[in-house]
Amino acid sequence: MDIDPRSVARLRRRLAPATPGVVVLQADALSVPLDRRIIAGNIPYHLTTPILRRLLASGQWQDAVLLTQWEVARKRAGVGGGTMLTAQSAPWFEFALHCRVPASGFRPQPGVDGGVLTVQRRPVPLVEPGDRTCYSRFVKDVFTGPGSGLEAVLAGVLGGPRTARSALAAAGIPRGCLPRDVPPTLWPILWREVCSRGVPRAGRRVRG
Incomplete structure (x- = not known):
């Protein structure tokens, strides 16, 4: 295609x-409908994010093999820190970085290297599909909320630092973490811990 x-x-x-x-x-x-079991492609560098967002939100595909910009592939695989998009998708997909492709291997030659990124749909999701919107909003609010670190942002969501520390401890996340430091599989656990405390704003926009 x-x-x-x-x-x-x-x-x-x-x-x-x-x-x-x-x-x-x-x-x-x-x-175009993404209706095949395996999706493979060399993603146009300037359209990487919208294509990837559409891929993660549609279809019943099981595996994707994508050639993207090297730095994009690293970010999506969580090398050097996680991103909001990866954290939002983590309950349903696993990302992995496989290799670097030199710019000299392309015709015409781009200005940056490429990277092979694979995305695999989890056989059992870590969050129920019906909770995806709420969960994704929670992750967005934490990544974009006010505060100097994860604990400070959660304190605003949960109404105080003590409850924030309790939720982080229950999720196995160190207090000094930034949102980018949280492993993908711990985001669903943190979200459930926040929800279990009966916080009405969990999954809604964080207020200052």
């Missing part, structure tokens, strides 16, 4: 005669 008609024509000439069953489509990754 490619949006460029010239690229599609070249692919059809190269693949169709030698590979029965292969269908080459001229289509836009931002609108």
Whole structure:
């Protein structure tokens, strides 16, 4: 699949005669149905985030193999710290960084290296699908809320530092962490700990 008609024509000439069953489509990754078990592609660097967001929000695919910018692949895999998008997706997907692809391997050559990122759908989600909107809002509020660290942000959500410390301890997260330091699998645990304390704003916008 490619949006460029010239690229599609070249692919059809190269693949169709030698590979029965292969269908080459001229289509836009931002609108075409993502209805295959395995999704693989070289993601246009300037559209990486919208395509990845759409991929994570749609379809019943099981595995994705994506070639993205090297720094994007590192961020999504949590190398050097997690991102809000990865934390929001962690209950349903696992991300892994596999290799670096030099810019010299592309034609035309881009200004940065690429990276191979894989995304695998978890067989059993860590958060119920019906709670996805609430959970995602909670993660966003923590990443963007006021405060110098995770404990300070949670103190605003939970109504005080003592309750925030209790929730962090119950989730196994050190007090001095920043949101980016929280391992992906601990975000669902922290969210449940916050919800278990009956906090009405958990999963809603944090107020200062």
